Amino acid sequence: MLEVWGGVECSVVRIRNAYRDQVAETGHRDRPEDLDAIAALGIRTLRYPILWESVAPDDPETCDWSWHDARLARLRALGIDVIAGLVHHGSGPRYTSLADPNFPALLAQYAGRVAARYPWIERFTPVNEPLTTARFAGLYGHWYPHRRSEAEFLRMMFNQCRATLLALRAIRAVTPGAHLIQTEDVGRTFSTPALAEQAAYENERRWLSLDLLCGRLDPTHPWFERFLALGLPRAELEAFLTGEARPALIGVNHYLTSERYLDERTRAYPRHLRGGNGRRRYADAEAVRLRHLADRTGPKARLDEVWARYGQALAVTEVHHGCSRDDQLRWLSEVWQAAVDLRREQVPVEAVTVWSLFGAVDWNTLLVARAGHYEPGAFDIRAPQPRLTALGQATRELAATGGFRHPVLAAPGWWRRECRFYASERGTGETAGAPGVAVLQDGAGYAEAIARICAARGLRPVILDEAALPEALARPGLWALIDPTPLPLEEMVLRYPGGSFRAGIRTGALRAGIAARADLRFLTVSSALVFEGQAGRPLTEDDPVQPCGPYGHSAAEREAQIRAAHPGALVVRTGPVFGLSGEAALRLLPDRPDRRAWRSTEADLVSPAYLPDLVHAALDLLIDGESGIWHLAHAGATTWAGLAHRLARAAGLPQPAPEPAGSGRIFVLASVRGSLMPALDSAVARCAEALLRPGPGRCAAE
Structure with missing residues (x-):
């Protein structure tokens, strides 16, 4: 049976003189209870760090094993087998580096100590992805020691492979039966005919680490002489030919960006993809976004290639996708199915590894930027204790039954939909079979914006008015009902405080009841005005409601009746919502033709929410099966005047006249369930860009 393995994102990467440690940044270092949570998923094999930089950071003779002793x-x-990682995208402690000729011997010394201390561990990955790490550190200069040449890349790659060989010798001196589980990303490069030579070069290069370790890089190999030309000793190259370092299992780490397409027609691609090799200019694009490559990319194709080349047992040793929850589920499903299909074809794929169980931080920039960009995994750490996500639920089902279900799997991931193609190849059409999401018409444009976001996530939105609701919900194929109708009322209340606006108590309960009877998930929004604003601090879901004015009282009653009518309803409280074209945020910007006067209590502090961020976070919660009250607002409170200043500054426009700082009531939301929204400044920057430069036919909320 295909196994489910797990992995904790554990990279320790040096950038200039600073280190980034993902075990610390994801909080795993300080949560020993994480291990019990992993066991509860049914995982019995875990890729786990015993990293050199963590145990012996300052002196190879001084090791601190305390943390690892307790965790291991x-x-x-718990009965969990460990695949021990010793270096994970690192350059080693400060007293060495990937360019250091002593790196292999020093790592071997450390590996022997690990084996002696933990003799029950039999599977090791001394160096994770040696070729990929060498590319980022020696060819592209992203990581220490920040070199940018083919020669430095090759030396660093060889150094890591030699370190693996010497580490295995040291480990096997203690544990003779120890096995090498070698991981690598082997993404293929495609190209136009004009760039076939560059693509062939890159496709040869991608195998170098595995060719070395598997004993294939002999004098007849096309890269053998290149290594000798670098001054590497022939004896060290030929030491691999005995097969001593041949992996017992090859772990393929495949990501959607691993496969590339080279095209000399640079203007057909976004600017950030344009570059070259120093001799020719070309775009280096994601191959998955090219229509004519649709049947040549993907995990099955790459696994099949590795099997054909090496004939070794395989595993997918990292499955992670930093995206919306629905596409995370679809990616796991596709990789799992690829492994199942290959096993049926007698390819020995032993396991699929759910990677980044507790998520990852700033991997969208290869850890170069310290922006705190978090990608959840099986658990979301943005809560008092890691919260099980739909991905974690799927992992548990896979471990127990070998399969999992979720309505969103009825649609393919973005990498299989028309939206993925670059503009020159993009078609039109709705995703067939996508789960339906009914969105109630609100009369102010929110329903349309929410529908566009749903469609972009592979969900099939249907905008309904009140009269059509009962009949529409009886149709097959619907999965959820979203009621955004309080959003424009919230705006009106804030613009005209003290008025008689009220939430629709009875209609909210009726809609929730209809959804419950149709067995649909139900999502609606509520207001921070269920609090009176006098507490002097941000308020959480645990705070008792103390409504502010008629609208606050009606919103609190509406919440209660909705939850009574649909016990599984998800009720999202938020602050003033901005980011809809023609809505308040746009009118706050000065010198806009559609700017109108707006009124609000000037000194009240509020928790604004950028509509796309709000909708994405709420949809993720809906897919996770969450219910009850959730507070969704950006970290960073402001007044409406303050928001106007932030938007104008981000847009590069003259700022409005100064207004009073926040000194009135505090309608600021916090959460004891999970702070899922990005910082307010990030939202403001993205909103300003979208409002001033929307694409053709788009609104700022997309």
Whole structure:
């Protein structure tokens, strides 16, 4: 049976003189209870770090094993086998580097100590992805020691492979039966005919680490002489020919951006993809976004290539996608199915590894930027304790039954939809079979914006008015009902405080009841005005409601009746919503032709929410199966005047006249369930760009 393995994102990457440690940044270092949560998923094999930089950071003779002793003992007690990683995208501690000729011997010394301390561990990955790490550190200069040449890349790659060989010798001196589980990203490069030579070069290069370790890089190999030309000793190259470092299992780490397409027609691609090799200019694009490559990309194709070349047992040793929850589920499903299909074809794929169980931080920039960009995994750490996501639920089902279900799987991931193609190849059409999401018409444009976001996520939105609701919900194929109708009322209340506006108590409960009877998920929004604003601090879901004015009282009653009518309803409280074209945020910008006067209590502090961020976070929660009250607002409170200043500054426009700072009531939301929204400044910057430069036929909310 195909196994489910797990992995904790554990990279320790040096950038200039600073280190980034993902075990610390995801909080795993300080949560020993994480191990019990992993065991509860049914995972019995775990890729786990015993990283050199963490144990012996300052002196190779001074090792601190305390953290690892406790964690590894607990894993052993839980019956979880460990695949020990010793260097994970690192350059080693400060007293060495990937360019250091002593790196292999120093790592071997450390590996021997690990084996002696934990003799029950039998599977090791001394160096994770040696070729990929060498590319980022020696060819592209992203990571220490920040070199940018083919020669430096090759030396660093060889250094890591030699370190793996010497580490295995040291480990096997203690544990003779120890196995090498070698991971690598082997993404293929495609190209136009004009760039076939560059693509062939890159496709040869991608195999170098595995060719070395598998004993294939002999004097007849096309790269053998290149290595000798670098001054590498022939004896060290030929030491691999014995097969001593041949992996017992090759772990393929495949990502959607691993496969590339080279095209000399640079103007057909976004500017950030344009570059070259120093001799020719070309675009280096994601191959998955090219229509004519649709049947040549993907995890099955790459796994099949590795099997054909090496004939070794395989596993997918990292499955992670930093995207919306629905596409995370679809990616896991596709990789799992590829492994199942290959096993049916007698290809020995042993496992699929759910990677980044507790998520990852700033991997969207290869850890170069410290922006705090978090990508959840099986658990979301943005809560008092890691919260199980739909991806975690799927992992548990896979471990128990070998399969999993979720309505969103009825549609393919973005990498299989028309939206993925670059503009020159893009078609039209709705995703067939996508789960339906009914969105109630609100009369102010929110329903249309929410529908566009749903469609972009592979969900099939249907905008309904009140009269059509009962009949429409009886149709097959619907999965959820979204009621955004309080959003424009919230805006009116804030613009005209003290008025008689009220939420629709009875209609909210009726809609929730209809959804419950149709067995649909139900999502609606509520207001921070269920609090009176006198507490002097941000308020959470645990705080008792103390409504502010008629609208606040009606919103609180509406919440209660909705939850009574649909116990599984998700009720999202938020602050003033901005980011809809023609809505308040646009009118706050000065010198806009559609700017109108707006009124609000000037000194009240509020928690604004950028509509796309709000909708994406709410949809993720809906897919996770969450219910009850959730507070969704950006970290960073402001007044309406303050928001106007932030938007104008971000847009590069003259700022409005100064207004009073926040000194009135505090309608600021916090959460004890999970702070899922990005910082307010990030939202403001993206909103300003979208409002001033929307694409053709788009609104700022997309």
